[in-house]
Amino acid sequence: MAINFTGISNQGGVSKNSRTPAEDSTSKTAVDANTSGAGTMAEDTVRLSGTAQTLQNQEAKINGLSDIDQQKVDQIKQAIASGNYKIDSQKLASNMASMDSLF
Secondary structure, three states, rough: EEEEEEEEOOOOOOOOOOHHHHHHHHHHHHHHHHHOOOOOEEEEEOOOOOHHHHHHHHHHHHHHOOOOOHHHHHHHHOOOOOOOOOOHHHHHHHHHHHOOOOO
């Protein structure tokens, strides 16, 4: 039986029928009714909801983003090199203490 998935951009082929033998025997007449006399199989289709398609598109966009904000890294490097990068020791200590309390 051929299965078409619409709305999915990168899909693999479906090679295994997930029906159990009991389901096959009860649905055989339905498959036979949907099959033409030339021996072609009926196709099952799956359609994704608009929400699922939106989530899939957003996931693709997120996967394309870099994990590093290179512009910010370059600004910090430049500030360190020029001697203008100041460290707020109170804020650093507070952040370290709050991280320590997590463990």
